Amino acid sequence: MNQNIPTMAEMAAEGKQPEILFWVGCAGSFDERAQRITRDICKILNHVGISFAVLGTEEGCTGDPAKRAGNEFLFQMQAMANIQVLDAYQIKKIVTGCPHCFNTIKNEYPGLGGNYEVIHHSQLIQQLIDEGKLKAEGGESFKGKKITYHDPCYLGRGNGVYEAPRKALEILDADLVEMKRCKSNGLCCGAGGGQMFKEPEKGNKDINIERMADILESKATVVAAACPFCMTMLRDGVKHENKEQEIQVLDIAEITVRANGL
């Protein structure tokens, strides 16, 4: 099924303005696993009939990993270039597929002149559920399945978004379980602060392995994620424990798409 994914350039050429810009992010654009999440977010947008567009090749990294790693120059270069593009298209509202992009555009771009209403895709899904536009019917049944949710740092502690992703899971009629470290006490997957792009410092184990213990203890068969970097770390953890047959790691958007048979 080929879906309609318009770019801002195409929209602008036709003199149209979308309701919302979908900010895909680097992981969502290039990482094969995250690309599937990106396409699923598009499916949801198309399914509910929200007019949207992406920047396509005009999008550039928000600068998040550079900023967390201490390279403020590079961050601000990226930010200002992106703000120029966004403002040229008169973007007002943005949904992101990644908590890092979400945090950076929402909190750090305003000080550099970029003011937009920014939501994370889990918040969009929550809104659509609240408005009755999105249900959990016509697709795979998650009824009775043990599902746990891993809070991404930049969505949870970073921005206080704990309920939206959980709301998306609540309509599944599944057996939702919390890990012992959840919400504001949630344990990092180990990817933030530039760690995704370097080897960890010397220690006695990797952080995602520490997190796997919480996952195994919860006995969940589905781990819901909401961040492409957590996705990578959690999947590596599952592989490390040889639990690929028993435990699936799925993004909130993928679960929504599956539950609705999109």
Add this chain to the structure above:
Amino acid sequence: MIAQILFIIILAAAVYLFSKNVAKIRRNILLGRAADRSDNPALRWKTMAKIALGQTKMVKRPLAAVMHFFIYVGFIIINLEVLEIMIDGIFGSHRIFSKPLGSLYGLLIGGFEVLAVLVLTACIVFLSRRNIARLKRFSGTEMTEWPKSDANYILIIEILLMTAFLTMNAADYKLQLLNFGHYIKAGSFPVSSLISPLLPSSANSLELIERGCWWFHIIGILAFLNYLPYSKHFHILLAFPNTYYSNLHPKGEFSNMASVTGEVKAMLDPSFVPESAGEPQRFGAKDVTDLTWKNLMEAYTCTECGRCTSVCPANITGKLLSPRKIMMDTRDRITEVGKNIDKHGKDYADDKTLLDNYITREELWACTTCNACVEACPVNINPLEIITEMRRYVVMEESQAPASLNNMFGNMENNGAPWKYSQADRFNWADNEGGQ
């Protein structure tokens, strides 16, 4: 009369010495860079009331929260009694509040006694958690001899003060029963009446005990006051301003460096003239004076409870990083800088810096910026900000980021993504529709 003069001299000396040391700490804090935390006073008061006064962030660990609450309430309320002790000491009176307060006085003294027992209990529990149960949270590389002793001293002093207070009351109670001298019937003694049988029955020895405990208690309190500026226990004062000046932005938001904005704008638009911001500042932090006054205030506020370190993913997995150490190192270094100023004058520079002499690069690079430490701190201390400022120095002033991060920077500069993919391929995901 001699007792009164002696008391006034001791009191004045204690207050003077304390003010002098507090002024020094204040000066040290103000060695930090500027930071504007003057906005939104209403929310700031509310934050302080909730977090410092109401201790809402303590409840995550219920046992510690309850025990700490006993000591905290005991400390504040028993200070009413200290007020009476001060007045009695200056004017040579005895239990001056007993007449004007009437029956309420008995209730108050009775309440103080119950609180004193709760404080005693909590201190004993805390001591045994540290020294017998040896909770992991109270150990770690930064928990060397001094921080461990400091914690024990505080608890032992509090136990001694409460014991003196109760013994004083017990002697007073017994003297009251004997209708001895000026020991008028005042107060009720639900706890000390139980220990009074342990005391001798001669009025003279009782008076000696009562006076002895009275002096020990008040001199102990004044000595403890002067111990505070050297101790982690300073948090009982700084917790309030520190929470008032809390960061009110979302935790995920890192500051945008204004000095960088000017340069980036000039790079993108050659006609742009950056505002001259006076003396050029170093990018990021190499030493404590490159941090803001708020970072330094936080260092003096830290009571080394280790909640930050116990939730730090890097520390949990055996890395060198410990957020508590970041705060303790910052305090030790700013104290050292302050001492240098006292000894050698304002412009003296030793050859040490916070980076390398105190905090290693290995610690800085282990951080995932997950904000768990910031969330865990009961008084809103932010170790992450110091880590970030130091990373900024290492990357922007020294270009000494780990090689893999330099690769990431290079990719971002050249392709607009942290990985080595071409910008032209950025929209290819839409073509792989069938490939899932």
